[in-house]
Amino acid sequence: MSFLQAIIIGLIQGVTELFPVSSLGHAVVLPALFGWHNVVAAQSAKESFFLAFLVGLHVATALALLAFYWRDWVAIVSALIRSIRRRRIQTSTERLAWLLVIATIPAGLTGLVFEKTLRTLFAKPLAASVFLFLNGLVLLGGEAVRRRAAVRQKVPIRGPDPGPHRRLETLQFREAGVIGVAQVLALLAGISRSGITMVAGLVRGLDHEDAARFSFLLATPIILAAGVYKLPDLLGPNGHGVRAQILVGSLVAGVAAYLSVRYLVRYFRSHNLVPFAAYCLVAGALLIVRFSVV
Numbered sequence: 001m002s003f004l005q006a007i008i009i010g011l012i013q014g015v016t017e018l019f020p021v022s023s024l025g026h027a028v029v030l031p032a033l034f035g036w037h038n039v040v041a042a043q044s045a046k047e048s049f050f051l052a053f054l055v056g057l058h059v060a061t062a063l064a065l066l067a068f069y070w071r072d073w074v075a076i077v078s079a080l081i082r083s084i085r086r087r088r089i090q091t092s093t094e095r096l097a098w099l100l101v102i103a104t105i106p107a108g109l110t111g112l113v114f115e116k117t118l119r120t121l122f123a124k125p126l127a128a129s130v131f132l133f134l135n136g137l138v139l140l141g142g143e144a145v146r147r148r149a150a151v152r153q154k155v156p157i158r159g160p161d162p163g164p165h166r167r168l169e170t171l172q173f174r175e176a177g178v179i180g181v182a183q184v185l186a187l188l189a190g191i192s193r194s195g196i197t198m199v200a201g202l203v204r205g206l207d208h209e210d211a212a213r214f215s216f217l218l219a220t221p222i223i224l225a226a227g228v229y230k231l232p233d234l235l236g237p238n239g240h241g242v243r244a245q246i247l248v249g250s251l252v253a254g255v256a257a258y259l260s261v262r263y264l265v266r267y268f269r270s271h272n273l274v275p276f277a278a279y280c281l282v283a284g285a286l287l288i289v290r291f292s293v294v
Helices: 003-016 023-034 037-043 049-068 070-086 092-122 125-152 173-187 193-203 208-229 231-235 243-267 274-292
Strands: none
Touching (some): 003 049, 003 243, 023 125, 023 274, 037 049, 049 070, 049 208, 049 231, 070 092, 070 208, 125 274, 173 193, 208 231, 208 243
């Protein structure tokens, strides 16, 4: 892997991990478009330098999220410890902490067991293009459900969040579980982790700002755990000869992720998922045609 490849893939990871357009999908299709055959072959291999590279990118992205939300995480972890000691939930922060725990379990367990299998099966340019197109449909569907709910309640549609909405802390634990199950789909290249969890939150009545916040908080432990769990890939034979490239790519990914989450938090205060849905539909359709004729 060259340093240019490491920088470009790191930039793609840092941006698309948080934008609802699928980082894994872009990491699969763009090297194929660029003609980086070494990277394409490594993506679907059971053991390769690309596994070590992904470890660095995941850790860097998670650290960027922790840096942005560090005050929230200090409060959440403290609240979780208090709740465990008291054996009851008394505050909204304690409830949020348990919502995150419950929502993390489905993707954590599924990723632990099936991540490598799903990656080797579906980390192909055509499959990722199809899932990217489906991701666009999911984003549009979430917005449509949100607007239909406003119509049923006879609320004028103004801005990205028509109608009354729930506070994040009012989610039921089973609803957090459903959001966590939705996050499992992000193991498929082309399905966005942030997009699918935001849609699940919107369907349950959250506004875009709270849906995005829950999505970004939920992504942090999953991404960090994935990176830490696979540290042997980075420290072992898979990392030989590419550790300098991993360091450079990870630095780029971390900076890009921090800037991305900072932008998106502001964006979702007054905007919705429709532009990202349009991008996924157009890009997915064009890529399906491109890789179907190869």
